[in-house]
Amino acid sequence: MTVLTVKEALVAAQACGLARIDAQLLMLHALNKPDTDRAWLVAHDQDLLDAKVQDEFQAISLRSRAGEPLAYITGYKEFFGLRFAVDKRVLVPRPDTETLVNWALDVLRGINNAQILDLGTGSGAVAIAIANYLKCTVTATDISSDALAVASGNALRLAASVKCVQSSWFDNIETRSYLIVSNPPYIADADPHLVALVHEPINALTAGRDGLRDIQQIVEHAPDHLIAGGWLMLEHGYNQSTEVRELLAKRGFSHVQSRLDLTGIERCSGGQWAN
Numbered sequence: 285m286t287v288l289t290v291k292e293a294l295v296a297a298q299a300c301g302l303a304r305i306d307a308q309l310l311m312l313h314a315l316n317k318p319d320t321d322r323a324w325l326v327a328h329d330q331d332l333l334d335a336k337v338q339d340e341f342q343a344i345s346l347r348s349r350a351g352e353p354l355a356y357i358t359g360y361k362e363f364f365g366l367r368f369a370v371d372k373r374v375l376v377p378r379p380d381t382e383t384l385v386n387w388a389l390d391v392l393r394g395i396n397n398a399q400i401l402d403l404g405t406g407s408g409a410v411a412i413a414i415a416n417y418l419k420c421t422v423t424a425t426d427i428s429s430d431a432l433a434v435a436s437g438n439a440l441r442l443a444a445s446v447k448c449v450q451s452s453w454f455d456n457i458e459t460r461s462y463l464i465v466s467n468p469p470y471i472a473d474a475d476p477h478l479v480a481l482v483h484e485p486i487n488a489l490t491a492g493r494d495g496l497r498d499i500q501q502i503v504e505h506a507p508d509h510l511i512a513g514g515w516l517m518l519e520h521g522y523n524q525s526t527e528v529r530e531l532l533a534k535r536g537f538s539h540v541q542s543r544l545d546l547t548g549i550e551r552c553s554g555g556q557w558a559n
């Protein structure tokens with residue numbers, strides 16, 4: 285094997301189709317350095333790579349080029365300023381989901397001891413972000429025991445007060461909450477975008493022919509699990525806001541509204557249960 289310098293290995297990876305930033309992050313991972321050390325790569329670009337590091341870099345570059353999310357390769361993803369451990373048992377938390385967390389924090393401002401429920405918690409990203417920011421307890425559910433194992437590991441590592449409950453939506457939930465948040469599956473079964481998401485759990489992604497099956501179920505049953513004046517907030521697809529607002533209004537929610545994601549798309553919708 286030809287021994288490469290840091291720079292040569294990075295250039296070769298980019299020539300094979302990796303983005304520069306991904307190649308750098310993978311190199312730092314292979315070198316066992318933090319992802320904040322990109323300046324090190326520049327300062328040391330003529331260093332010869334250790335054979336083991338070079339092998340590892342080539343192997344993980346191949347995985348990345350095959351479409352595996354960087355977060356599964358490095359084993360973590362930053363969300364709301366926190367570092368979450370992730371693997372193929374859970375969806376990689378997306379920056380757009382911070383919209384849901386920010387909206388939840390707005391609604392919870394000035395409310396003490398609110399019961400909060402995160403449905404379909406996955407890695408625990410939403411529940412843990414809220415619990416850590418507000419120093420409160422959040423109940424987090426998922427149908428997947430694998431996902432709950434990841435979520436409870438993250439809660440422990442990040443010292444967040446999160447109670448994990450295995451449940452299909454509200455099946456095992458007996459309490460009423462002031463806030464129910466959820467980023468449920470919302471992609472249509474035949475959506476062409478799924479091709480790019482094959483590494484992530486399909487149960488975290490798809491929700492029937494129109495992608496609205498799970499949102500419909502949550503909207504239908506949420507009123508039985510909200511206190512008067514409580515809120516339901518849902519993340520949904522880029523083109524689903526009108527339909528989700530209609531579902532909420534039809535079910536009797538008031539103050540039905542949407543929130544924009546980082547790219548200006550209506551990404552979350554919700555309403556207040558006033559009855």
Ligand SMILES: C[S@@+](CC[C@H](N)C(=O)[O-])C[C@H]1O[C@@H](n2cnc3c(N)ncnc32)[C@H](O)[C@@H]1O
Binds near residue numbers: 376381425469470
């Ligand atoms: C889009 S992922 C969201 C994960 C996480 N909340 C996030 O924002 O990164 C949807 C989650 O819902 C869970 N899920 C799917 N069907 C469910 C059901 N019937 N009841 C509860 N959770 C479910 C999946 O296992 C997955 O973790």
